[in-house]
Amino acid sequence: MEKLIELYTQWRGAEPANVQQIPGGGSNRTYFRLTDKQGQSVIGVIGTSRDEDHAFIYLTKHFSRLQMPVPKILAASDDQLRYLQTDLGSMSLFDAIRGGREAGGRYTLKEQELLRRTIRELPKMQMQGARDLDFENCYPQAEFDVDSVLFDLNYFKYCFLKATEIDFHELKLEADFRLMAKDLTSEQSDSFLYRDFQARNVMLDHDGNPWFIDYQGGRKGPFYYDVASFLWQASAKYPHKLRRELVYEYYNSLKNYIEVPTVRHFVNRLSLFVLFRTLQVLGAYGFRGYFEQKKHFIESIPPAIQNLRELLASSTPWHYPYLMEILQKLTELPQFQQIETVASRADGYKTTDLNPYKAHPQDGPATFSKYDAQGPLVVKVFSFSYRNGIPEDESGNGGGYVFDCRSTHNPGRYEPYKKLTGLDEPVIRFLEDDGEILTFLDSVYKLADAHVRRYIQRGFTSLMFSFGCTGGQHRSVYSAQHLAEHIHEKFGIEVRVEHREQKIKQTFEAKKI
Template sequence: MQKLLELYKQWAGAEPARVEKLPVAGSNRDYYRLAATDGSTVVGVVGTSRDENHAFIYLTNHFAKRRLPVPAVLAVSDDELRYLQTDLGSVSLFDAIAGGRAAGGRYTVKEKELLIRTIRELPNFQVRGARDLDFSNCYPQPEFDEDSVLFDLNYFKYCFLKAADLDFHELKLEANFRLFAKDLTSEPCDSFLYRDFQARNVMLDDAGNPYFIDYQGGRKGPYYYDLASFLWQASAKYSHKLRRELVAEYYQSLKNYVEVPSVRHFVNRLSLFVLFRTLQVLGAYGFRGYFERKKHFIDSIPPAIQNLRELLELDCFPYPYMVDMLRRLTELPQFARIEQPALSRADGYRTAGSNVYEAHPQDGPATFSKYDGKGPLVVRVFSFSFRNGIPEDESGNGGGYVFDCRGTHNPGRYEPYKKLTGLDEPVIRFLEDDGEILAFLDSVYELADAHVDRYMQRGFTDLMFSFGCTGGQHRSVYSAQHLAEHIHGKFGIEVRICHREQDICLTLK
């Protein structure tokens, strides 16, 4: 620690005003947040492996040259056991989507948007990050190959299968393992394989943009691996529908960087890596859980077995003995079948086109409203209770929209939500999981997008939207808040929100 402080002093010209030790998961490195007197912070890292640290430092500098979203290395000790990097804050993607995991895989629209942003950025990191990269700097090996696959498969065999007390024919299983390893490495691929691509290793800035960390175990390898690792992480509890959507997002993004295989080929190859990653994870859970007796890993085994069970239902793997053995594994009494969460019906948002009416020359010049060209548009969005009347338009325009939310499912009927509002996560999850409010808002967004776009073109200064429901507490608050954020995010204009019955007013600028 003292040597880290000396490195900071050499770099900053003064000792840190404050030092905070940061929590770590499975890393053998120690992390510290070092603050200067002006409040600015950096992260200091103390490692035990020079080679591992060297890999991170080399990769980070390489990725930074490629303008990829990674921290910057600021200073490095001579022995490379300590270094300073920019502080990306304390909010990881794992933290930001914690509510979805806690709700059994019922992710909100905002959480899904963060996942989509991350998965779209991954091909950029894998493909552009691999260009001109000297893979000899990677740790502990430069490339994904048959030997590394067989190592992980045998890790699964000895740390999980044998611990689960399942009888199997070792030579037959080994033969299938070798065939499996050959198939996994049969397709040439020059991308950067992150290897530990998971939500904990993605940091988010204030705008929700992803930054990647902890890639020091990366190497040259197939891009399917990271996609499988991320989307089939057992504890994430992604629904089948959400996984399909994210795979499609990844596939479309990948097209921007390389010539992609057909969808059929891509999905078949991905399935192989999902199976491999599942066995790899079970091996780790077996060692950490059965041998080291760590409860978190023991608790993670049933959902991982459920992933395996669902994979085997595809019936598409050409390894008959291994598949039969894995089916018997999933039927063991200690791995009782677990129920999957209900699938959300949320389909995301559509936006209208931007076709604008243009007059025919024979119609002559148009006359314009006195409100044309007056200045930037400000949108005002209200939620209210019909019992207390519709909000008045104080702008003097006398226009805008009033939407009735009472045709959608009301969480206020149920005791757990009676004291909450449409701004609270349990209510948001209820409404989005039910799905009626999302279908309702699809139509609202389409109408609002066209109207806002036209008002901006004409230089109008005011537009008002109001959402009413029975009590002005749940559905109207949710709808008003989400329309406001949608308009602000899409058009970048000022939006003023007023939840009248809740006495809450906000401005998005």
């Protein structure tokens, strides 16, 4: 640390006013944000591998000369184990799209645009960045070759596959590994292979433009690898439709730099690299998760297995019969099976089918938000006076349906009913003899039934209906009470009704199944 401060002082002419350690990635490098008295900051890095640090410094200077969106090297120690680089801020693409990821793959238009901007920039880095690049400076090797492929495939075999205790024939599996390695390296490529191109390694500026970091493991190699690495990142949960759109976004951007292969050839080659990358990351997850017991990597295994499951179910013609047999067994292991339905809760209440949608073939399997499957559903029904405002939804879900009862015949206009409410028999008789409220509620029931049914299927926990009228005394009270009783009778779920202006609350308990 003292030597990093010394390097900063030599570069800046004064010691930093503040030094803050910041989270690093999966490497052994340590990162610090060093800030001067004017609030200007740079990133200081302490490494443990001279060769790895040299690769990053060399590549960064090379890319900077080509005006690529990368940080600049400001200073470096003689042994290159410490260096300073420009501060690209704290917002990574991974953080910026957190909402879509946590919503099970439902990315907003803004998040999708950030992904498109990033994937459009990748070919520039790969193709222009390779010009006049001396790949001998790359770490740990200059080029993607058969040996590096076999290393990663055996990493998968020993760190993941063996941990599952699946029986397999070593020689048969090795034969398919070698065939795959030959296929992966069969095309000559002069592009720069980023190798660890993922959302965590993309920083965003204030305008949402992508800047690239952590490419020190890059080398000469096929461009398909980075597309597979980025779009099939297990934890990202990109839906099939969005992923397909981003693939074509990349393909069209690639046309600006090289004569592209046909779409069919591109897609077939990409599928092969997706399979390879999936096995590679499973090897890493196995080592980091099963052996080092790191929770994040263990949690990443199920979505990676799902990626593998989808690959095996695709129309891609795989030419590795024994490997496919083993991978099929892997996806069928009980610990990797996704639970798609829940028959009932332990307490005996109704629960949900977690997959109410039939996915379109072009869109892939349906994804689910963090609110799915949390059931059971509780419905809240309110009556209120518009004079006092619409009831607030304490669940934070926005209040659901609000129905205006003021178009129906108002018993409050007649002296005998002025001091009564919609719960009293004379008012009920008036409204039902008149009939307008019954026609009104018939439409409400159709909407409510469809909504409640879907919420139960999806396992949502809260739904709210509110009925308003002039005083919150007659028509709204009648409507709220009858809808609450209707839902409880039909669906057997818990329903809470509150007549706000009358200060009356009632709960219909969920029925045991």
